[in-house]
Amino acid sequence: MSLVRAGADCEALRISSHALRSPHCVCDRAGRRLATRASSQSNVRSIRRRPITPRLPTLARSHARSYSSKPGVCTFYHHVDFFNANYREAGGPKASNLPEAPHIAVVGGGLTGLTTAYFLAKRLEKPAQITVYEASSRWGGWLRSERTPVDVGGVKTQVLFERGPRSMSTAQTGGRMDRFVLYQLLSDFGIPLTPLDGTQPRWILHNGQLAAAPPCSIIDALKNPVLRQVALPLITGWLKNLVRRTPYPSKDMSIAEFLQDRYGSKVLSETLMSAIVHGVWGGSVHNLSAWSVAPHMLGWPAPMSRDDDLTFVPANEFRLWQRVESEMDQMHLMSLTCVDNSSMVSFEQHGMETLSHMLVDALESMPNVELRLGTPATDIAYRERVDKVVINRENARPYDKVISALPAKQLHKATKQTLPLEDFTSVSVMTVNIWYPYEDIIPKGLGYLIPDTVPQEDNPERALGVFFDSGVGVGAGRVEVHGERLAERGTKLFVLMGGHYFDEGHPIPTEEEAIQQAKNLLERQLGIPKDTPCHAVANLAKDCLPQHTVGHAERITKLDQALQAKFKNRLAPIGGSFTKPGVAGALRAGYDMAFDLTFESFHLNGLEAYGVEHAMSPSFVKTPDSCPILLYNAHQSANKKKTEYLRNSSGFSPGQETIWPADEKTLSSLRKD
Template identity: 40%
Template sequence: MIAPSAAAAAALLRLAGSRAGIATLPAACRRDGLPRRWLSIMHDGGRPSYPQARACGRLVPKRTMGAPGARRRGYATAKDTRRVAVVGGGLTGLTTAYYLARKLPPTASITLYESNGRLGGWVKTDRVRVDVDGTRGTVSFERGPRTLSSLHINRWRFDDLVLYDLALGLGLPISTPPDQPRYIYYPDHLVVLPPAAPLLKFLCEPLVHDSMWGAAGYLLRRMTRDGKLPPDDHDPSIADWLRDITMSRAVGDNMASAMIHGIYGGDIDRLSARSVLDRLYWHYYVSKPSRDGSLMPAREHALLDALSMDPAIRKLALQPKGSLLHFGTAGMETLTTALADALRKQPNVDIQMDSPVRSISFDPREQKVNIVASKSPESENCQPMAYDGVISTLLSHDLARVTGDALPSLSERNSVSLMTVNMWYPRQDLKPRGFGYLIPRSVPREQNPERALGVFFDSDVGVVGPDEPAGTKLFVLMGGHYYDAHDPHAVLPPDNEGAAIAQAQALLERHLGIPRAAPCFAMARMAPDCIPQHLVGHRARMARAHGELSAAFGGRLYVAGGSYTNVGAMAGLRAGCEVAALAAGRRGTGLEQFAESEDIICMPSRKILVRRDRARRQDG
């Protein structure tokens, strides 16, 4: 029985996030001689012709550290006196302003509005003096994103190329920690996942046994599929889609929900399979026409074509690396600080701190977008500032609020809040070595009354600073959709920092055996609305929002960020890069991809110059 079990386990792992199944594209799906939503780049070097594809712009190899204007693409003339504003000084907003400064001439002016007194948004690295049980030193804590996904074997997305371009332009070193074991907590203990787990041990886990029928159902579905592509309006929830292709709830409840907790903090009953799973969703329906081909969205080819020609970017992309990236002992805030410093050096960039935007409106006669920014909510007497173009990196519901009733498709608050707890213990033997563990929704309530999403072992991933004492550093993530009134198992978040820390200590005692009374340093904070949620119908909502933006603002108000496209720090860099290229070149909204067909292309693997040998790096 070992062989069938191994096959089923392999199917489970594909469904859980490593690689999806592939089906043949039938002739019945063709239109005008081409498969529906399908284009192919032929081996003779031909290129697809898909509409309005834009990327960050082809860049020349020469760089001046921290000088955005040194590598400017000629979208505009030297007499360009446009006034452009960026709303939001988080990671995406800073990246947007940086690329605008590179693409527009010095005669153009760029204003960045930030609502509070610091730039960087959720990216924050704190260095804290600790004195615990006689151990003293300075410990670095990541309060938001702790690493970046390297995407080093991913041939479906190429967001990492923007990071390498930024690192080269800003002079930032990039580090990659060794890959560590990853765990899922189920049902009452940590389960180490392949490849770190011995196969036989993994097959004996209840996590596998309880999902085996789902794996068998998936294999049966694969053998009996009719080969049809989903219709354009097909947009099931993750839970419904997985239940359909596995004939079981177990894969979604036990594995997919854990993965989604770690990325979105979200509910698989509400999140869109099409928007969130993306590659896994499409690989189930579309097959490669040749063994040497790699499937990717057509929009990825634009970015790949723009940045992979730069030999310095290629060199960074091809360096051996693990699945995670960071900036060494300086922490994640190194990136946002470098972006802010580079912008402050530009004479045509004005950074307005403590300036929350209260109103964004359009003057059709003057063809200007007017912004009112004020510390006080009573902003009637504030003088509006007129701009030729405005890029918003605000959450979608915040943008809808400041634009009045112009953007009804963005008015719903589709985001979740997280309680984050950073903890440091002056001992090193408190847990197994690894990246951390995620908690699926199927874990019994008594094993997770705090409604935690996962625990990350930061001391095994980050680089220890010169003054940082040895110890165990943990990051506990709680809440997400469990703090949402829509969730049937919703709970109230802790009402103060002490209560949040107490919940984290109770969780760690139950899961890792760390006594609640163990001496430690801890700090907690609530991160409201920190992760946008791409719910069922997301693509249709974004298509409507594209039309509303075009009609209400004449193509002069653009949007970027996780409310619209992929969530996460790496995706935020990509979004800022692309919207800057769009705004520097022509009118638009930033949502053009949702108004167009979802074209999938097949590119010869040998032409993907920023991924290592496919024979050694298998990835869809």
């Protein structure tokens, strides 16, 4: 039986029965391993007679040890409070404090709000009622895919521009399992995704040249002055950690401060990491929190097992796996995972807005859902007399629970400044989509990022990065030509400007000025003449990127306490202002909130796992290498034999009952290398 070393007084944990089909360890109450036994052939035969997804077995309460008792050192076996006896499969018993006919409001019709409403409606049948509020005239929030007719340079066609998020990463560091929420949606709706070639070269602008960024070949790394300068500090830090585990920071600090303190390399923080942060957060490494933005980096390398057949998995990822694996058709789950070998996905025909379209279509067909488009929630208040929350007092419609998917600034205004939200910040970015009717005018790759170290005279536009959308197929919608569906022609680029630079006094350009600035930048950095015929559109996305600055975990803890005191946890804020940003983060936040309310406790506010306590002491689950959470996650394992087996095994043929792993021989072969 797989071991969960989750800290003292850990609640009983239910794990997938698949984990029981492998060698298991028996432990005493101190967490020490006593014995290891391989499954016998008879055990395998008996297991094969079980259903694919039986009710999940319970592990006994376990006490465990930490690596160090010194202050500031990460307790890797910290108490995991969300693994508790309330966990059930979909369709099983609900949370004990769930009202018989709950009336729930979801405020915000972006991807986070729509995902929350969908999974709530899926789990709560009538008489439960879910109402979704959206202030604007369209659903989807920042997701915005536009098909634009163009006539440039004698080429007439249609181009699909992604005006918001352009793709979804399926290999985000620290959140690799988030993609399984997307897989469940695709499984529910039968929507195909388009794997993008995320393995192509990528670059960082350094001294006016494009320098290869990781992952890259050894030859490219040796040619790269940036990677040569950071290689020695990284290797030295890794070796030191092998000999003596590096203390986990006892207080929050900026990413730049942490990297400088840990590795002593200014190039690592202000060039390499600065470029990465620009591309994801649009922020500065000198402002963003190491605790909240890069927790995987603080504990790197991850805790190491002394057992050959056991591996550490972040506890939040194990929790997601438990939930998805109990609800989703395993054959479809496996097929999606095997296809996903790219780390990036998009939607060919209608772009990323496909996600919001399919969610809205589903919600409109659900009898327990009411959609209120063009209805802002301007006033959210708690009524202690009835222990409910009302929205827009003139209507005085009480709700048992209000889930806010609004940005922190908007929620602060709607709650009349009753919650400590004033210190949650965000930045604006100017985006420019450019299409040229010519091909082969840019290098083949993903694009390049621009770090802080690039002087202003070399980057007067204060650009954050340039992305080669046509090079990887982002928004590569098919167009009709004489009744035949053909791929888009030409070259499509996406220029990202502003972010934290706008907050530092750099003037925000108009859309016309931004287009001209993007052309100037492309001429200077890629050699594309600024008078080259093209079609370009620009958009200012105001306050679109939340900034988890230093002290974010402390702010989350204060907000958690205020929600309990002033709203009795009847209000739950979720979304990028508080948890992970981006498309994957939005899907994960909505899924977790719906699951927590219906299966864990109706009185959770969604912030319990993001405060100071969890930031200081991340949780890991120790699980066998054969556990499906590792074998399904091709990107998390460097073992190519596992991935190859998943792709070629006839054991995963559609419609055939399959048990994984098939037998001890197969398991042993997969452990090699």
